[in-house]
Amino acid sequence: MIELADLTKDYGDVRAVDHLTFTVRPGIVTGFLGPNGAGKSTTMRMMLGLDHPTSGTVRIDGRHYRRLQDPLKTVGALLDAKAMHGGRSAFNHLLCLAQSNGIPRARVREVLDTVGLTSVAGKRSKGFSLGMGQRLGIAGALLGDPQILMFDEPVNGLDPEGIHWIRNLMKNLAAQGRTVFVSSHLMSEMALTADHLVVIGQGRLLADTSMAGFIRENSRSFVRMRSPGHERLRDVLHGAGIDFVPRSDGALEVEGEDAEHLGELAARHRIVLHELSPQQASLEEAFMRLTAGAVEYHAHDDHQPPAAAAPGAAWGTDWRKSPRKKKGA
Amino acid sequence: MAVVTQVLRSEWTKIKSVRSTVWTLGIAVVVTVALGALISALSKRDFDNLSPKDKIQFDPTFISFAGMGLGQLALIVFGVLVVSNEYSTGMIRTSLAAVPQRGTFLFSKITIATLLAFVVGMLTSFVAFFVGQAMLGSHKAHLGDPGVLRAVIGGGLYMTAITVFSMGVATMLRSPMLSLGILMPFFFLISAILGNVPATRKVGQYLPDQAGQKVMQVVTFGDDAPYGPWGGFAIMVLWVVAALIGGYALLRRRDA
Structure with missing residues (x-):
């Protein structure tokens, strides 16, 4: 002990x-x-x-x-x-x-x-x-x-x-x-x-x-959807009362729905999908979210929340070189 | 609390399981004896050309120790490496995790290295004396002559003390390069210069090596030192003690 x-x-x-x-x-x-x-x-x-x-x-x-x-x-x-x-x-x-x-x-x-x-x-x-x-x-x-x-x-x-x-x-x-x-x-x-x-x-x-x-x-699971009919897909999801988070690359992330259901929903409205993929936020991402607040100097390219950044890529390399200061100093 | 005998055994294993121990001590013996023999042989050939004053000051015992000035550098390296190798290799963290009582750790290490330096120093001093006297032929001193045995034992003590002093300094400075960079030129050059330039002589003769070497001399005509052979050695011992106290105080306080 x-x-x-x-x-x-x-x-x-x-x-x-x-x-x-x-x-x-x-x-x-x-x-x-x-x-x-x-x-x-x-x-x-x-x-x-x-x-x-x-x-x-x-x-x-x-x-x-x-x-x-x-x-x-x-x-x-x-x-x-x-x-x-x-x-x-x-x-x-x-x-x-x-x-x-x-x-x-x-x-x-x-x-x-x-x-x-x-x-x-x-x-x-x-x-x-x-x-x-x-x-x-x-x-x-x-x-x-x-x-x-x-x-x-x-x-x-x-x-x-x-x-x-x-x-x-x-x-x-x-x-x-x-x-x-x-x-x-x-x-x-x-x-x-x-x-x-x-x-x-x-x-x-x-x-x-x-x-x-x-x-x-911390293991958040969601479905990632991408469609050339971006606007329509949003409307359909809204209409079905499904919440989503738009991403900067045009993809939508949907939590709490399974991929089959979402695929069928899109098919019913004749929306072409380029991507329909179940995703699992990794523990690494959860860890980064947790420590994000404590890391004072981030890599400058992650204007998105860390969950969306590529795990392990630039993280933990850039900021370390910056001088750390005592809080409140 | 770690038991002192355990730590002493551990330090003995440490010191005998690295090559630098054999190298540095071996070089100290060889250089001191060989250079002493060479200078003794040259002094014999040159004796007849000496001025009357120099003939009176002729000290066959001290001449046979002429190699010590160079040989002591190897002992300084030995003393520095024994301590600073712990730091330069990172072993210090492993060592202090095993023996967290830092005083026990440091003084066990220094005790073992000192005993080893004492044995090697005494051996070197006696061998250097006998070889040197053999080279000096008719001008030689005998071990039974007044003050000679004291000087030869003193030679061994001097070599021991210079080693311990180096260990104290290395404990304070930690880095082997920094320690050697300060100690080597100091004992090889600076001390000799300070001791021989009239203006700084008064100060120079209180330096550890200048004072300590007094105990190795037999003939002291024309010597203005305000201390005798053991007085000089005592001054050196004070330096050694100061270095050890400094080293211990810093080791206790510092993060490993």
Whole structure:
């Protein structure tokens, strides 16, 4: 169990984490979601006592991280795949971590086996691929057989096989009753792994909800219709008492009606349709709607609401380069 | 709370599992001994041409340590890398997550590296002395002569102290390039210049290396230093302690 209470972190004028309060519970995978630069990594570093909060507290099973006896036996964390000395072999990297927490040497072999690095245990990690480095970092997190595991963007840069492996690992760890806390900036990734969702933007808590609840509330389905007889189609829909939202490309979006019914309606009025397609707003779009307010500097081309923009295209790239300012500064 | 013996073992594993340890310490030994031997041999050949004043000031023990000025640079690199490698590789976050008590972490690391530097420093000092004296032939000093044993032990202590000082500075500065960029020219050039220009000599002789080297000298005629061999070394130790306190204070306060 990890409890954050009013956690705040300022870097000079920039408020990276803004009064965060939430609890990470055992037995489930909790996804920690936010755009790049939302303060996820800073929050995780504060959980591990690496960064000092400006105010507020983090408690791990009721205690400050620094008060833990042999912390690796309580919390295992993967913060950054490159947080290791490249000149040291995988085995020695894990051995020095194990020794510092009184973990037996045999456990190093075990975790190397778990992550599939036994064959390169004696190799220096400098030559490792990103995926191998990530596995070594995960081996370090598992070393103390901890009840709490934290992973910061664990699937970044991994191949599909590696991603699949990490997803299953996290689910298994949670199924064993452990607390699993994993950050990501990809909603689609979270949808596949997380049971619970904590969303932040600009360091502020935007949502703290179950994944199922988030999907139920946010997966909007609608039917997209396009016709050369644009005006007539509108009139017919009006006449039938069906609400629609016109889009700038001339298409109409209709919620709460199925495609068959709409197609038959158009046919009855002899309207030619160029498109009649059921659509499901993705969770990614829901996530973007949620964080849109917290992202101060948008890409300038999205004059439409984010729901209509192409998911994942320009989002999250442009604004990050803009300087962020503390609210009210 | 992490147990200190566990952290010491961990730091020992860390230090012996990277190549830079062997390289830097190896170079320190080889350069100090070889250069000392070379200069000792040249000094022997040149002895008859020395002025009477220089003959009186002729210090065979200190001459055999002539390689230390260069050899200490390798020890500085060793000290800097032991600490700053944690930062440059990102290992520091992994290390501090494993040992969140930063004082325990830092001083365990420094203890292990200091012990290693002490062993290597003493070894180097004795070997440099014996090889150097062998080169000096009839002009040589003996370990039993007054002050010689103290000077040879002092040589080992000096090399240890310069390493610890570098670790303290590197803890404050974190970056290996910045640390080396300041320490190397300082000890190789600036200190020597300040110590030899009359106008700055009064200040220069209180610098860590200038003061610390006093303990390695046997013959001190014409020396105007206001401290003795151990007094000089004590000044160096004060520098070391100051660097360590500075490093610890910053490590405690800083975000990793």
